[in-house]
Amino acid sequence: DEDHVYHLYVVRHSRRSAVVQALRENGVGFGLHYPVPIHRTVAYADLGLGAGSYPNAELLAEEILSLPMYPELTDEHIEQVCEVMTQAASLSG
Numbered sequence: 413d414e415d416h417v418y419h420l421y422v423v424r425h426s427r428r429s430a431v432v433q434a435l436r437e438n439g440v441g442f443g444l445h446y447p448v449p450i451h452r453t454v455a456y457a458d459l460g461l462g463a464g465s466y467p468n469a470e471l472l473a474e475e476i477l478s479l480p481m482y483p484e485l486t487d488e489h490i491e492q493v494c495e496v497m498t499q500a501a502s503l504s505g
Contacts, residue, residue, distance in 0.1 A: 417483060420481060421478060422445075422476050422477070423476065423477060424475045425500065425501070426475060428475050428476070428477055430500065431497070431500040431503070432444075432477065434496050434500045435500070440480065440492060441480050442477050446472075446476065449466060449469035449473045450469070479497070480493055
């Protein structure tokens with residue numbers, strides 16, 4: 413008698429800043445939940461792990477963002493998010 417409550421819908425795009433701009437221009441919320449890879453945070457500074465230590469983590473930190481995901485999300489809002497993301501997906505490097 414329980415339902416899953418999804419709370420993050422994370423996507424990746426090589427031109428995240430352009431996608432973020434498109435989302436903002438169209439009034440679509442988003443989140444940047446993990447903008448700094450853990451090895452580059454203050455908590456791990458004493459390890460001396462600078463840029464390039466974990467290139468995959470660093471790349472993902474620059475490319476991922478979270479799209480709206482909550483129980484009250486309407487079909488209309490889902491369509492709006494899909495339209496903006498479809499347009500943004502066509503952005504090339």
